[in-house]
Amino acid sequence: MLWGGIGSGKTSLIRALQGGPPVRKTQMIEYDGAAIDTPGEYSEMGRLTRHLLSTSNDAQLILVVQDSTRDNSNFPPNYFLMFHQPVVGVVTKIDAPGANIARAKAVLRRIGVTGEIFCVSSVTGEGLSELRQAIEERRLTWQE
Numbered sequence: 001m002l003w004g005g006i007g008s009g010k011t012s013l014i015r016a017l018q019g020g021p022p023v024r025k026t027q028m029i030e031y032d033g034a035a036i037d038t039p040g041e042y043s044e045m046g047r048l049t050r051h052l053l054s055t056s057n058d059a060q061l062i063l064v065v066q067d068s069t070r071d072n073s074n075f076p077p078n079y080f081l082m083f084h085q086p087v088v089g090v091v092t093k094i095d096a097p098g099a100n101i102a103r104a105k106a107v108l109r110r111i112g113v114t115g116e117i118f119c120v121s122s123v124t125g126e127g128l129s130e131l132r133q134a135i136e137e138r139r140l141t142w143q144e
């Protein structure tokens with residue numbers, strides 16, 4: 001399940017990992033192959049995050065997506081410590097002008113992502129194989 005702000009690159013990442021139709025703005029929570037895609041609005045607006053929380057019961061792994069061109073996140077400090085599933089950070093758009101990977105990692109740490117952080121570009125494909133491998137490794141321990 002992917003969490004992250006509006007336009008942070010969640011759907012593009014899913015497409016880069018598992019293919020599918022062209023990326024359009026995500027309007028609702030969508031089960032898409034192995035992924036649960038979510039609208040950025042749900043991560044950015046406090047009263048909507050409850051929809052994500054109830055859906056997270058279906059998720060085996062939480063991916064917290066942080067756009068490397070953004071200097072902030074709407075999640076409060078330590079937010080992601082609440083999950084019982086593994087939580088992995090993904091810094092997106094590392095190919096983009098203005099990308100700042102160190103800043104994005106610091107944002108993820110602040111909001112409670114204590115596990116591994118992967119840095120990727122869905123445009124160039126950089127970092128995707130490492131992320132894919134990490135997901136597959138975790139999948140071996142999941143109960144389907």
Ligand SMILES: Nc1nc2c(ncn2[C@@H]2O[C@H](COP(=O)(O)OP(=O)(O)OP(=O)(O)O)[C@@H](O)[C@H]2O)c(=O)[nH]1
Pocket residue numbers: 004005006007008009010011012013023024025026027038039040041092093094095096120121122123124
């Ligand atoms: N340069 C660059 N642009 C990207 C990358 N990933 C996504 N984008 C662009 O960022 C914009 C938003 O991407 P989406 O995948 O729709 O983002 P999202 O998080 O699914 O957005 P919502 O559905 O609104 O929550 C699009 O214009 C993408 O082309 C990337 O790795 N590099």
Ligand SMILES: [Mg+2]
Pocket residue numbers: 010011012024025026037038039040
């Ligand atoms: Mg989307």
